[in-house]
Amino acid sequence: MDVEELKKLVAREALKFIEDDMVIGLGTGSTTAYFIRYLGQMIERGQLEDVYGVPTSHQARLLALEHGIPVVSLDEVDAIDVAVDGADEVDPSLNLIKGRGAALTMEKIIEYRAGTFVVLVDEGKLVEYLGKKMPVPIEVIPAAWKAIKEELEIFNARAELRMGIRKDGPVVTENGNFILDAWFERIDDPLDMEIELNTIPGVVENGIFADIADIVLVGTRDGVKRLER
Numbered sequence: 001m002d003v004e005e006l007k008k009l010v011a012r013e014a015l016k017f018i019e020d021d022m023v024i025g026l027g028t029g030s031t032t033a034y035f036i037r038y039l040g041q042m043i044e045r046g047q048l049e050d051v052y053g054v055p056t057s058h059q060a061r062l063l064a065l066e067h068g069i070p071v072v073s074l075d076e077v078d079a080i081d082v083a084v085d086g087a088d089e090v091d092p093s094l095n096l097i098k099g100r101g102a103a104l105t106m107e108k109i110i111e112y113r114a115g116t117f118v119v120l121v122d123e124g125k126l127v128e129y130l131g132k133k134m135p136v137p138i139e140v141i142p143a144a145w146k147a148i149k150e151e152l153e154i155f156n157a158r159a160e161l162r163m164g165i166r167k168d169g170p171v172v173t174e175n176g177n178f179i180l181d182a183w184f185e186r187i188d189d190p191l192d193m194e195i196e197l198n199t200i201p202g203v204v205e206n207g208i209f210a211d212i213a214d215i216v217l218v219g220t221r222d223g224v225k226r227l228e229r
């Protein structure tokens with residue numbers, strides 16, 4: 001089974017968490033894209049009713065509309081029942097690094113508030129400690145990017161301004177900000193680091209999601225493994 005098949009496997013498994021009358025946080029990325037597609041198919045077949053999606057990005061919103069999922073914004077709902085999203089790294093305590101898609105701020109806003117946050121990954125994303133393979137994306141106010149990049153050296157992190165592909169210059173987030181990708185040696189205390197990074201003036205949000213995931217569905221060659229906090 002290749003990685004795409006593993007993504008489809010966990011995306012199908014995540015449907016088991018969805019029931020009629022639910023408000024669902026719709027994550028960003030290629031794995032969640034499969035989930036959104038399958039969710040739309042269930043609605044089309046009449047297997048789910050009165051389900052609404054709260055998108056975490058333009059990508060999620062466009063996909064939801066394409067697949068017939070009614071979309072609402074966060075300020076139109078009283079609660080989010082379940083949120084489903086991918087991740088870039090997952091440690092043994094189910095702390096995450098997210099934000100390869102530069103949508104980390106809205107993802108965290110929505111997923112923090114979800115009754116149940118379900119994370120979809122393939123087994124290659126399980127790591128012994130955060131920072132092992134991936135940088136921590138940090139959304140910053142554009143005027144502050146260089147000062148913050150220098151301040152990150154205090155945390156022994158080497159940061160790069162994320163540049164656009166098929167766009168000249170830096171990536172600009174949906175909130176009009178820049179992304180610094182910060183490479184750490186290793187992150188031993190994710191919750192502490194998440195809080196610390198957000199105290200730097202000019203940081204809008206960072207991609208460490210400590211103590212937020214409730215369930216991680218891991219796609220493996222032997223099927224879906226379910227991890228719970």
Ligand SMILES: O=C(CO)[C@H](O)[C@H](O)COP(=O)(O)O
Pocket residue numbers: 027028029030031032085086087088097098099100101102103104107
């Ligand atoms: O955090 C994200 C976007 O901001 C994604 O959920 C994360 O990067 C995983 O993406 P994919 O499922 O494509 O591997």
